[in-house]
Amino acid sequence: MGNPLDNTEIINILIEEIRETVPELEGQPISASDSMVDLGVNSIERSEVILAAMERLDLKIPMVQLHGPKDIQELADLLLVKSAG
Structure with missing residues (x-):
């Protein structure tokens, strides 16, 4: 990715990947505050959602470093911090 990532972009990618991975959630609203x-x-x-999102964001982060976030917002924040290196 040429542009620096932003939090909203990461949240949107995570939500898209959740919908892709768990089709039953297709019609359900999902927000950054959802876990x-x-x-x-x-x-x-x-794990599939996180791996797919990292692939789209061109990030290589060990999964063990991505445990702990309580919701999508916290996961996006963590991915943003990790992407900055």
């Missing part, structure tokens, strides 16, 4: 657990995303799907 994947509360949305019914299991741990395997969560």
